[in-house]
Amino acid sequence: KAGVTQTPRYLIKTRGQQVTLSCSPISGHRSVSWYQQTPGQGLQFLFEYFSETQRNKGNFPGRFSGRQFSNSRSEMNVSTLELGDSALYLCASSFEQLSYNEQFFGPGTRLTVL
Amino acid sequence: DQQVKQNSPSLSVQEGRISILNCDYTNSMFDYFLWYKKYPAEGPTFLISISSIKDKNEDGRFTVFLNKSAKHLSLHIVPSQPGDSAVYFCAASATNQGGKLIFGQGTELSVKP
Numbered sequence: 001k002a003g004v005t006q007t008p009r010y011l012i013k014t015r016g017q018q019v020t021l022s023c024s025p026i027s028g029h030r031s032v033s034w035y036q037q038t039p040g041q042g043l044q045f046l047f048e049y050f051s052e053t054q055r056n057k058g059n060f061p062g063r064f065s066g067r068q069f070s071n072s073r074s075e076m077n078v079s080t081l082e083l084g085d086s087a088l089y090l091c092a093s094s095f096e097q098l099s100y101n102e103q104f105f106g107p108g109t110r111l112t113v114l
Numbered sequence: 115d116q117q118v119k120q121n122s123p124s125l126s127v128q129e130g131r132i133s134i135l136n137c138d139y140t141n142s143m144f145d146y147f148l149w150y151k152k153y154p155a156e157g158p159t160f161l162i163s164i165s166s167i168k169d170k171n172e173d174g175r176f177t178v179f180l181n182k183s184a185k186h187l188s189l190h191i192v193p194s195q196p197g198d199s200a201v202y203f204c205a206a207s208a209t210n211q212g213g214k215l216i217f218g219q220g221t222e223l224s225v226k227p
Contacts, residue, residue, distance in 0.1 A: 105157030
């Protein structure tokens with residue numbers, strides 16, 4: 001069974017631009033969560049999608065948004081990029097939207113904002 | 115407001131000895147705890163978990179202990195192997211929060227041969 005895939009793996013953007021990251025969950029998984037990892041803040045929860053609906057949201061500004069498609073694939077978008085958005089963005093999938101469901105992480109997208 | 119804390123950024127252990135990684139939390143609503151392992155350039159990999167109704171869960175060389183009164187959990191690795199060298203993240207979740215995980219800052223474990 002293929003794991004969680006994320007594209008692109010690396011991305012370089014400049015301040016003010018916008019970016020879209022993609023995540024394909026494990027086949028059959030319906031819940032997709034996004035996390036931001038930075039050296040100073042560790043892994044921080046961005047949002048969770050289940051059945052095309054955002055079910056949970058972390059403490060990030062409205063510049064961060066996402067969506068989920070009917071095939072459970074998910075995208076996240078960051079508009080008006082800032083230098084502080086440079087981070088590793090991780091996507092995780094699980095079968096259900098339940099706290100005790102194991103989440104499987106993708107390799108991440110490394111975003112650098114210049 | 116760091117709800118999950120791993121106060122040791124790094125830990126060095128000799129091969130064959132025990133590694134003990136610690137984690138503290140502040141939110142009493144957390145009822146499920148997980149440990150993830152992360153190698154560079156890879157996403158975190160699930161290691162072991164424990165529900166708040168238990169105080170211990172074991173899986174091979176890995177054991178997680180939960181002390182609810184102290185809001186503290188620990189991961190024991192016995193015996194430690196060089197391949198265990200990685201960053202270990204403690205995470206917590208609450209039933210009413212779906213799949214939302216709150217992570218600690220991570221502890222980098224180095225197991226020396």
